Amino acid sequence: MNEDVAETWDLIVEIITTYGLDVVGGIIILIIGWMFAGWASRTVDKLLGKSPRMDETLRKFFASIVRYAVIIFTVVAVLSQFGVETTSFIAVLGAMGLAIGLALQGTLGHVASGVMLLMFRPFKIGDFIDGGGVTGTVEAISLFTTTMNTPDNVHIIVPNGQLWDTAIKNFSHNANRRVDMVMGIGYGDSIDDAMKAILEIAEADSRVHKDPAPMVAVGELADSSVNIIVRVWCSAGDYWGVKFDMTKAMKQRFDADGISIPFPQRDVHLINSSDAA
Structure with missing residues (x-):
């Protein structure tokens, strides 16, 4: 032992x-x-x-x-x-x-895209963007996905690869935006009176910037109307408010001034078969 x-x-x-x-x-x-x-x-x-x-x-x-x-x-x-x-x-x-x-090449691809998004910062949290086939406000950015809320308040999670591989429109990046509108008037109405009324409406709106100045011009002689182009600048946050309010104000002003807003019309000629014979 x-x-x-x-x-x-x-x-x-x-x-x-x-x-x-x-x-x-x-x-x-x-x-x-x-x-x-x-x-x-x-x-x-x-x-x-x-x-x-x-x-x-x-x-x-x-x-x-x-x-x-x-x-x-x-x-x-x-x-x-x-x-x-x-x-x-x-x-x-x-x-x-x-x-x-x-x-995991697909997942790693999303991670690589997430790194690129976080490094180059094409958008940040709170921006309203259009990318990857989705439009909405960015709520969160992670390495794998970007979380967005659509204008109708739908929560969407978008893979980063889907965003990075497509063109991204950032509507919140610039402080100012241009509002483009088209108003059609009848051929029998006064173009000068209509343009003057539109310009007065634009100048009366405090949200519309003085510089660049509002632009009102004849854009097209269409089939049923004379189309007047209206372009005004405003802060990015006022975009939709200016667009909606000015559209309403122009319609009401045209009604008050007797300026018509025509709708598409078509002349139909009927030929009697007996007369044609």
């Missing part, structure tokens, strides 16, 4: 002697690597936070990438400390990454 105990103790001593330093070194490397990963992540987050154009979501994403990259290198270093062949291990990780990338 004493011989068995002695052999067991000798084996333990041999294991500690052989691997003890490696275990201690591996633990030290793991602790230092873990602490360095946290420090590197916080540093990247802090540095990127100094940029006013850097979105918080994108900042956290880059900081997380740095943290996990340091942790992966730390694990490889620990395995190397124990004599594990890390070349094959890295090759296995690369193969796994490739397989996962192929399986």
